[in-house]
Amino acid sequence: MSISIPIACFFQDRKLAEIIVEAREALGILTDITRIFSDNNVNIIYVLADASDGVIAKMVFFIDITNSKISISELNHLIKSQPYVINTNVWAPPMSGLIYDKFCFPKLVQKEPSIILSYKNLSFAIDRFRSIAGDGGAVIFYHIGFFIGESQFEFFKPFLEKLNISKVEAINVMLDIGRGYGLYNAKLIDLDLNKSTGIIHIYGSFEATPIMGSRKEPSCHFVRGNIAGIISSILDKRVKVFERKCISAGNPYCEFYFEPYS
Numbered sequence: 001m002s003i004s005i006p007i008a009c010f011f012q013d014r015k016l017a018e019i020i021v022e023a024r025e026a027l028g029i030l031t032d033i034t035r036i037f038s039d040n041n042v043n044i045i046y047v048l049a050d051a052s053d054g055v056i057a058k059m060v061f062f063i064d065i066t067n068s069k070i071s072i073s074e075l076n077h078l079i080k081s082q083p084y085v086i087n088t089n090v091w092a093p094p095m096s097g098l099i100y101d102k103f104c105f106p107k108l109v110q111k112e113p114s115i116i117l118s119y120k121n122l123s124f125a126i127d128r129f130r131s132i133a134g135d136g137g138a139v140i141f142y143h144i145g146f147f148i149g150e151s152q153f154e155f156f157k158p159f160l161e162k163l164n165i166s167k168v169e170a171i172n173v174m175l176d177i178g179r180g181y182g183l184y185n186a187k188l189i190d191l192d193l194n195k196s197t198g199i200i201h202i203y204g205s206f207e208a209t210p211i212m213g214s215r216k217e218p219s220c221h222f223v224r225g226n227i228a229g230i231i232s233s234i235l236d237k238r239v240k241v242f243e244r245k246c247i248s249a250g251n252p253y254c255e256f257y258f259e260p261y262s
Contacts, residue, residue, distance in 0.1 A: 005048075005116065006045075006046050006062065006100075007100060007101070007116070008098065008099065008100035009045055009046065009062055009098070009099050009100070010097055010098055011045070011064065011097055011099075012097045013096055013097055014064050014066045014096060014097055015064070015065050015066045015092070015096055016045070016062065016063065016064055016065070016092070016093065016096070016097070016098065016099035017062075017063050017065055017072050017090060017091065017092040017099065018060070018061065018062055018063075018089075018090070018091045018092075018099060018100075018101060018102060018103065019060075019061045019063060019075075019076065019079065019088060019089070019090045020058070020059070020060055020061075020088060020089040020090075020103050020104070021033060021057075021058070021059040021061070021079060021085060021087075021088050022056060022057070022058050022059075022085070022086045022087045022088070023056070023057045023058075023059075023082070023084045023085045023086055024055070024056065024057070024084045024086060025051045025054060025055055025056060025057045026057075026084045029051075029057055029059075029084060030047075030049055030057075030059065032082060033059065033061075033079060033082070034047075036075070036078050036079055037061075037063065037075075040068050040069045040070050040075060040078075041067050041068050041069050042063050042064065042065055042068050042075065043063065043064040043067075044061060044062070044063055044064075045062040045063060045064055045099070046060075046061070046062040047059065047060065047061050047062075048060040056086070060101065060103075060104060062099050065092075072090060072092055073090075075090075076088055076090040089103050091103065109181070110155070112155070119206045119209060119210045120210060122206055123206070123207070123210035123211060126141070126207070126222075127211070138221040139221075141221040141222040141225065142221045142222065142224060142225035142228075143225060144222060144225065145221065145222035145223060145224065145225025145226035145227075145228075145229065146225035146226065146228050146229040146232075147225075147229060148225075148226055148229065149225065149226040149227065149228065149229020149230040149232075149233070150229040150230075150232070150233050151229075152174065152177065152178075152181075152226075152229075152230060153174060153229070153230050153233040153234060154233070156173075156174065156177065157233075160173065167193060167234055167235065168188070168191055168193070170234050171188055171191065171198075171230070171231065171234055172188055174230045174234065175187070175188060175200070175230075178226070178230075182206065183205060183206060183223065183226065184202045184204065184205035184206070184207075184223055185202060185203045185204045185205070186200055186201065186202045186203075186227075187200065187201050187202075187203070188200055189201050193235075195259070195260075196235050196237050196239060196258075196259065196260045197257070197258060197259045197260075198231070198257070198258055199255060199256070199257050199258075200227060200255075200256045200258070201253045201254070201255055201256075202220070202223065202247075202253060202254040202255075202256070203252075203253045204247070205220060205223050205247070205254065207219065207220045207221075207222055207223050207248075208220050208223070208246055208247035208248040208254055209247060211248045212247050212248060212250075213247075213248070213249070213250045214248060215246065215248040215249050216249060217246070217249055218243035218244070218245070218246035218248070218249060218254070219246055219248040219249070220243055220246060220248070220254055220256075223243075223254070223256075224241045224242075224243050224256060225241070227241050227256055227258065228240065228241040228258065231258050237260055238260070238261050239258045239259060239260055239261065240258065240259060240260075240261055241256050241257070241258045242256065242257045242258075243255070243256050244256070244257055
């Protein structure tokens, strides 16, 4: 299943608004706020709620107030009057039919400032760069992927160490986290810890999916580097990664084989 994170929403001739709510973490906060919306005939278009630190809950709402019984300022006052609410921000664009986030910058992923890029835009940029840089472009993308893979593992390493999990479990977790970041949908197929070799299948990625079936040979240099960075960090041994099958070359999945540097 995929879920969309809207950058902007378009609903022709509708009066739209954004409300940001910051509140003390407590059971039922989201239920209470959404009840205020429903009681006043306000439709929720999009909601994002984060209470991951266990102290403060932050919620972002895109709402349709076209048929609301009260004004946006009155709605904001109702929410702000709730005993657990610390602060609110509200914004309605001057034009009807359009809403986008005006308050949340930078975007945070795992509390780290991050950017959102579509597969289409990123794939276009990668293709243009490769056409200019040639084989050198592939090497650059590989190393960018490698260093990002190392960085991803270093970020999550303290949490994984607390869980006291095996290397196999750590690899699976990091591949799943890659899915969470939107990089790829990966599965560990085979692993020999004694030889530090293994096989990973990827069933979709930002690098291969947009150019599915349009290449004659494997093209996932960033992903290949990313896997190398993660596996090398977990095994504490530098590995090299080969892509033997690729979605971009018409295969049903990308297959990566890794082994130690000799």
